[in-house]
Amino acid sequence: MNTAYLKRCADEDRRAKIAAGFTIDGMNMRDASTGEMLWEMNSWPSDWHVAEIQARVPARILQCPVVSRELTFSSVEKVANLRCEHRVYLDGAPDPIEVWDFDFGFVMPGSRNTWQTTVEAAGGEKMLSPTEASGRVTVRTKFTDGDATIVESAVRVFYDND
Amino acid sequence: MGLLSLLRRLRKSGGEARILILGLDNAGKTTILRKLSDEDITTTTPTQGFNIKSILHNGFKLNVWDIGGQKTIRPYWRNYYENTEALIYVVDAADRKRVDEAGYELNEILGEDKLATVPLLVFANKSDLLQAQSADDIAESLSLFNIKDRPWQIQACSAKDGTGLEEGLRWVVKQVK
Ligand SMILES: Nc1nc2c(ncn2[C@@H]2O[C@H](COP(=O)(O)OP(=O)(O)O)[C@@H](O)[C@H]2O)c(=O)[nH]1
Numbered sequence: 367m368n369t370a371y372l373k374r375c376a377d378e379d380r381r382a383k384i385a386a387g388f389t390i391d392g393m394n395m396r397d398a399s400t401g402e403m404l405w406e407m408n409s410w411p412s413d414w415h416v417a418e419i420q421a422r423v424p425a426r427i428l429q430c431p432v433v434s435r436e437l438t439f440s441s442v443e444k445v446a447n448l449r450c451e452h453r454v455y456l457d458g459a460p461d462p463i464e465v466w467d468f469d470f471g472f473v474m475p476g477s478r479n480t481w482q483t484t485v486e487a488a489g490g491e492k493m494l495s496p497t498e499a500s501g502r503v504t505v506r507t508k509f510t511d512g513d514a515t516i517v518e519s520a521v522r523v524f525y526d527n528d
Numbered sequence: 529m530g531l532l533s534l535l536r537r538l539r540k541s542g543g544e545a546r547i548l549i550l551g552l553d554n555a556g557k558t559t560i561l562r563k564l565s566d567e568d569i570t571t572t573t574p575t576q577g578f579n580i581k582s583i584l585h586n587g588f589k590l591n592v593w594d595i596g597g598q599k600t601i602r603p604y605w606r607n608y609y610e611n612t613e614a615l616i617y618v619v620d621a622a623d624r625k626r627v628d629e630a631g632y633e634l635n636e637i638l639g640e641d642k643l644a645t646v647p648l649l650v651f652a653n654k655s656d657l658l659q660a661q662s663a664d665d666i667a668e669s670l671s672l673f674n675i676k677d678r679p680w681q682i683q684a685c686s687a688k689d690g691t692g693l694e695e696g697l698r699w700v701v702k703q704v705k
């Protein structure tokens with residue numbers, strides 16, 4: 367018997383089980399200096415794994431000195447070592463303008479969790495006017511357990527003049 | 529005044545710190561965390577896992593973990609002890625019936641190897657309520673005066689109106705090396 371092969375199967379089994387019970391429940395963005403909610407989305411299309419989600423955000427978000435992003439996710443299964451890679455891209459260029467990795471570690475079975483990040487640095491998109499930036503910014507979020515990907519999501523941001 | 533401006537004053541660059549907020553369910557942990565970012569506090573629902581805020585400033589990353597306090601969740605607390613720089617324990621000072629339970633859980637936490645010597649701030653929360661006990665009474669009930677192995681501090685506060693939060697947090701940030 368090939369034990370390495372068996373272990374791979376067990377790992378893939380476990381990963382598939384985690385993925386099946388893992389959902390992103392919502393996302394929001396706030397002006398971090400005032401706590402004001404600028405954008406929120408509390409239901410996700412059922413095909414969010416495959417499709418790009420479009421977010422229409424008020425243009426004044428580009429004027430906010432600091433923006434925080436919050437993600438709510440649920441897991442039916444326990445996850446031993448959850449990790450998240452967060453990348454912001456402009457025009458689908460290979461190099462992200464913002465990189466943010468986070469180790470959650472342990473995730474309780476049957477839990478609902480929120481993760482809010484506040485990055486105090488002007489992102490590359492801040493250089494652009496709302497009309498220039500609109501539709502050109504994508505936020506990619508990838509959750510992994512160890513080195514196995516659980517889910518990945520992509521949100522394309524449009525800036526609406528209010 | 530919030531977490532963000534406090535961090536700006538910290539003038540730290542590089543590195544990462546983790547602050548853990550624990551306490552019984554309904555003590556006010558999530559409300560405190562929200563209030564510290566000036567967010568709307570009218571809609572907290574019982575936490576079924578963890579809420580994390582990560583704030584990056586000057587390359588310094590502050591991670592604050594608020595973990596659910598229901599009985600069924602408490603056995604998982606220990607999964608989050610590693611690398612903790614400071615512990616904030618929140619007590620509902622107005623709930624006299626549960627002070628003993630709060631004391632019992634705190635005692636368990638303080639006995640954990642991974643949290644040995646970690647500085648402890650106790651928030652005696654809900655001080656806006658008439659029936660709330662004073663910080664001194666809570667300190668007595670929780671036997672804080674017997675703690676010898678770490679710096680500790682108790683602070684009365686109200687997550688509802690914000691009283692006391694800044695003072696408490698300032699102490700915590702000072703402990704973060
Ligand atoms: N009057 C008063 N109510 C509070 C205060 N802090 C929290 N609460 C309320 O206590 C309940 C539990 O708060 P929550 O933050 O969800 O507690 P957690 O379970 O520890 O996260 C909520 O109804 C809050 O509105 C406070 O300082 N004063």
Ligand SMILES: [Mg+2]
Nearest residue numbers: 557558574575
């Ligand atoms: Mg809570």
